[in-house]
Amino acid sequence: MPRLLDHCPELRLAHDLVRQFATMLDNRDATPLPGWLNDLAHSGLAPIAGLARALHEDRHAVAQGIRTPYNAGVNEGRITDVKLQKRLMAGRASVPLLRHRVVLIAHLRRHYADRLPSELSL
Structure with a gap:
């Protein structure tokens, strides 16, 4: 995996963004969410930027989902x-x-x- 990430900067960026979100989930800390959404929107990767727009519209629910231990x-x-x-x-x-x-x-x-x-x- 590290060799693959070294050879593909777009994949490295996507991997890093996913890991940042996983850290938010693990720590149940939504404080970095606005900055993370901004990083998504300005990543230069169209599918990820589209995800950022969708998550931004529902950011309060996303933040609540990160903070609470309850899920569906x-x-x-x-x-x-x-x-x-x-x-x-x-x-x-x-x-x-x-x-x-x-x-x-x-x-x-x-x-x-x-x-x-x-x-x-x-």
Whole structure:
């Protein structure tokens, strides 16, 4: 990775910006957020500048998300499960079967959530 970053300055810049954001999340400190958004906007990388505009519009929610330990990760995971099953079963099965599969996936997630990755290897 270091060699790759040394050969591509754009990738190095993106990597550094991501690491700065990760530090904010780890420390639960949103104080550097305005400066970080400014760095994003002036990075010279179009996709990152677009991200900066979107985050700037919702900067208060982003700052609150950094500061608080609460998140919607569990809900997002469940929504992803439902969407995946819906796509896999598109037009092939009924709503009760979709409901059954989603409940089964939720049960399996709870069952295996407390296990270490080494315990799950085959």
